[in-house]
Amino acid sequence: MAVQSERIAIVTGANNGIGFETTVGMAEAGYHVVMACRSQHKAEAAKADVMKGVPSASLDVIQLELSDLASVRAFTEAFRSRYSRLDVLINNAGILLYSTETNGDGVELQFATNHLGHFLLTALLFDMIPDDPASRIVALSSLGHKGADIHFDDLSCGGDGGVAYGQSKLACLLFGDELDRRLRAAGRETKALSVHPGGSESGLFQNVAPGQLAEMKAQVEQFLHSPEEAAKPTQHAALSPDVEGGDYYGPIGPQEMSGEVGNATRDPITEDAEIAKRLWGLSETMTDQAFSV
């Protein structure tokens, strides 16, 4: 449990890859970090690994399965029972599938996990976030949002898992943007920002068939960076005093896959606020949760 003066962050998917490195960075910055992970066992092991590198780290683990709305609700109840505020919410967890899978409600699994679970999580925790410029909500998008669309009439994207991944990551960015617009309209100081990590070898590619993975890697291998580097855009969005709500950060080196953190390029579809508004309404309906800012 955090001491009262500590600032509190939640990192979803904190046990691996970019989420793990984000947890290290937030702990080093003095935050008490709640590691929101679907596997208690993996989370406890990751917590021990963080402690090895950052012995002063203040960490907690609460189980969260983002593809299951009941689990998201249970997570927020457990969080509320332990804490009275939340300073930084990092919606990091994600999956990439090249197959058609659905959650228990029949919703395409990447949309359910990467977007809907985080939408509900944010809605349920929003009232615990202080109205303060250091308070942040960070969305993890991807270079893969480019060329994507929200397939309102068929969220399964005709069964094409690759297209559905792009859709889910576009949804994360549109949600971050729309949240920012609503925060500004309400005169709130909390910042909603989005980032992408560039390209990094992590657990994200565990579901990709070996042949396809080798093909993907051959095209981009020289541009990839480590999860530690890939976590820097997130840490910048979460911690820097020099950011604005609505900003979108990523690495600005070759092909935006690696390099220093800077302003990331966007697909023009993200300028269409009507799509973001429609996605917000759909997300409220699908989660059965009104979200007013």
Ligand SMILES: NC(=O)c1ccc[n+]([C@@H]2O[C@H](COP(=O)([O-])OP(=O)(O)OC[C@H]3O[C@@H](n4cnc5c(N)ncnc54)[C@H](OP(=O)(O)O)[C@@H]3O)[C@@H](O)[C@H]2O)c1
């Ligand atoms: N790596 C890249 O090149 C890249 C590029 C663009 C965007 N991203 C984004 O970066 C974020 C982090 O990905 P990563 O590369 O660090 O991948 P990763 O190593 O696979 O980590 C993903 C994390 O999300 C968790 N997770 C997956 N499904 C979940 C669920 N249903 N409920 C709760 N947690 C769940 C994973 O838990 P388990 O360990 O239990 O599976 C893991 O902790 C993702 O949003 C991804 O889309 C990554």
